[in-house]
Amino acid sequence: MRTEFDASKEYSELLRTSQWLNKRKQILKRDNYRCCNCGSSYGLEVHHRQYHIKKRTNGYHKPWEYSDNNLVTLCARCHQVGHNNYKIPVFTV
Numbered sequence: 001m002r003t004e005f006d007a008s009k010e011y012s013e014l015l016r017t018s019q020w021l022n023k024r025k026q027i028l029k030r031d032n033y034r035c036c037n038c039g040s041s042y043g044l045e046v047h048h049r050q051y052h053i054k055k056r057t058n059g060y061h062k063p064w065e066y067s068d069n070n071l072v073t074l075c076a077r078c079h080q081v082g083h084n085n086y087k088i089p090v091f092t093v
């Protein structure tokens with residue numbers, strides 16, 4: 001099992017696709033454009049609570065392939081702190 005999420009260049013490119021931007025917009029709207037941790041509306045980002053690897057292809061899910069309850073709105077600051085303090089669990093699905 002892989003425990004480190006590989007923030008590859010490829011992945012950061014996926015975050016610029018319209019599929020992700022649309023998904024991101026949905027999550028921001030659901031969370032009323034507020035950070036779920038501190039309530040700030042500044043510098044919002046959408047965080048994945050967990051990462052999934054497809055058993056069949058051994059590849060990561062595309063960022064927009066996650067169900068909404070695996071995604072949460074955080075401000076840039078809380079997002080950074082969260083990533084520094086917690087390892088994102090990786091599941092094979």
Ligand SMILES: [Zn+2]
Pocket residue numbers: 035036037038039040074075076077078079
């Ligand atoms: Zn925050």
Ligand SMILES: [Zn+2]
Pocket residue numbers: 046047048079083
């Ligand atoms: Zn994150």
